[in-house]
Amino acid sequence: xxxxxxxxxxxxxxxxxxxxxxxxxxxxxxxxxxxxxxxxxxxxxxxxxxxxxxxxxxxxxxxxxxxxxxxxxxxxxxxxxxxxxxxxxxxxxxxxxxxxxxxxxxxxxxxxxxxxxxxxxxxxxxxxxxxxxxxxxxxxxxxxxxxxxxxxxxxxxxxxxxxxxxxxxxxxxxxxx
Amino acid sequence: xxxxxxxxxxxxxxxxxxxxxxxxxxxxxxxxxxxxxxxxxxxxxxxxxxxxxxxxxxxxxxxxxxxxxxxxxxxxxxxxxxxxxxxxxxxxxxxxxxxxxxxxxxxxxxxxxxxxxxxxxxxxxxxxxxxxxxxxxxxxxxxxxxxxxxxxxxxxxxxxxxxxxxxxxxxxxxxxxxxxxxxxxxxxxxxxxxxx
Numbered sequence: 131x132x133x134x135x136x137x138x139x140x141x142x143x144x145x146x147x148x149x150x151x152x153x154x155x156x157x158x159x160x161x162x163x164x165x166x167x168x169x170x171x172x173x174x175x176x177x178x179x180x181x182x183x184x185x186x187x188x189x190x191x192x193x194x195x196x197x198x199x200x201x202x203x204x205x206x207x208x209x210x211x212x213x214x215x216x217x218x219x220x221x222x223x224x225x226x227x228x229x230x231x232x233x234x235x236x237x238x239x240x241x242x243x244x245x246x247x248x249x250x251x252x253x254x255x256x257x258x259x260x261x262x263x264x265x266x267x268x269x270x271x272x273x274x275x276x277x278x279x280x281x282x283x284x285x286x287x288x289x290x291x292x293x294x295x296x297x298x299x300x301x302x303x304x305x306x307x
Numbered sequence: 308x309x310x311x312x313x314x315x316x317x318x319x320x321x322x323x324x325x326x327x328x329x330x331x332x333x334x335x336x337x338x339x340x341x342x343x344x345x346x347x348x349x350x351x352x353x354x355x356x357x358x359x360x361x362x363x364x365x366x367x368x369x370x371x372x373x374x375x376x377x378x379x380x381x382x383x384x385x386x387x388x389x390x391x392x393x394x395x396x397x398x399x400x401x402x403x404x405x406x407x408x409x410x411x412x413x414x415x416x417x418x419x420x421x422x423x424x425x426x427x428x429x430x431x432x433x434x435x436x437x438x439x440x441x442x443x444x445x446x447x448x449x450x451x452x453x454x455x456x457x458x459x460x461x462x463x464x465x466x467x468x469x470x471x472x473x474x475x476x477x478x479x480x481x482x483x484x485x486x487x488x489x490x491x492x493x494x495x496x497x498x499x500x501x502x503x
Contacts, residue, residue: 193423
């Protein structure tokens with residue numbers, strides 16, 4: 131009798147552990163792809179006043195695609211917040227700041243008309259699946275290895291030109307370039 | 308003795324309850340016992356070669372449907388790359404699986420545009436487009452949300468459902484793979500679908 135209750139207790143323990151494992155598996159799935167790690171061999175960071183821009187990359191476009199994404203990490207070393215308000219590039223008709231988000235299973239894409247805040251002493255990440263630059267109506271397809279100049283415009287730091295290196299069409303960071 | 312019996316009984320109840328929870332969870336999570344749902348309706352659309360395509364294309368084999376558009380900057384290429392990866396991983400096991408990419412933006416996505424686009428990922432994905440009103444009927448029948456959102460300069464983008472629908476051999480919805488679902492779970496769902 132006694133051993134039965136032990137077995138029952140063990141069974142309970144085992145099932146709770148597997149249940150917890152199944153749950154935590156869920157969480158790890160949700161966390162996947164949230165942040166993109168930048169490698170050491172990335173380009174020299176570009177400075178604009180108190181802002182440091184690093185790891186700028188874009189992706190080779192797919193056949194027929196007229197738009198490209200721009201991804202970059204912006205660190206603000208100032209005590210005041212700044213704001214990325216827009217940009218321009220000879221490679222595209224327009225450059226806008228966009229935000230992608232999921233509403234349940236529905237993907238939504240919106241222009242951030244007021245731009246993106248770069249918090250004081252903080253970092254803003256423009257990355258695939260999140261806030262990013264949108265290069266609209268490209269003058270030519272982007273090819274892997276291309277360097278795409280984009281001039282970013284900040285409310286306080288002003289304009290700064292950054293070279294975006296085109297990675298493969300499914301690049302998630304600069305690391306494979 | 309009574310006390311022991313009671314204790315044993317209680318443990319047994321707890322163990323049974325835990326097992327029940329795990330099975331219920333696994334069932335809803337992986338959908339292996341979930342009922343397939345009948346969605347869709349007869350349709351007349353065009354595949355990427357310009358040939359007509361109807362509902363019979365989804366029957367007699369497992370099918371995966373994904374909805375999007377070629378001007379889609381993020382979720383569509385990401386998912387199509389993932390789908391190409393699944394097909395590669397499945398190899399021979401997935402040879403019966405047919406995968407379709409249906410345009411929610413038929414005004415810009417002609418069959419030629421669709422063909423150029425899908426072939427950048429794999430030759431296993433077939434693009435489907437068609438007359439805008441026929442596409443709209445199709446999306447409604449599969450309960451797919453798609454909405455045109457105007458942007459500056461008279462341009463537009465599309466909000467749309469970004470899940471992959473998995474259909475059984477009778478074209479009934481068996482399960483879905485959500486955007487950013489873990490590769491393990493996606494493969495599990497695909498294998499269950501293929502096992503039928």
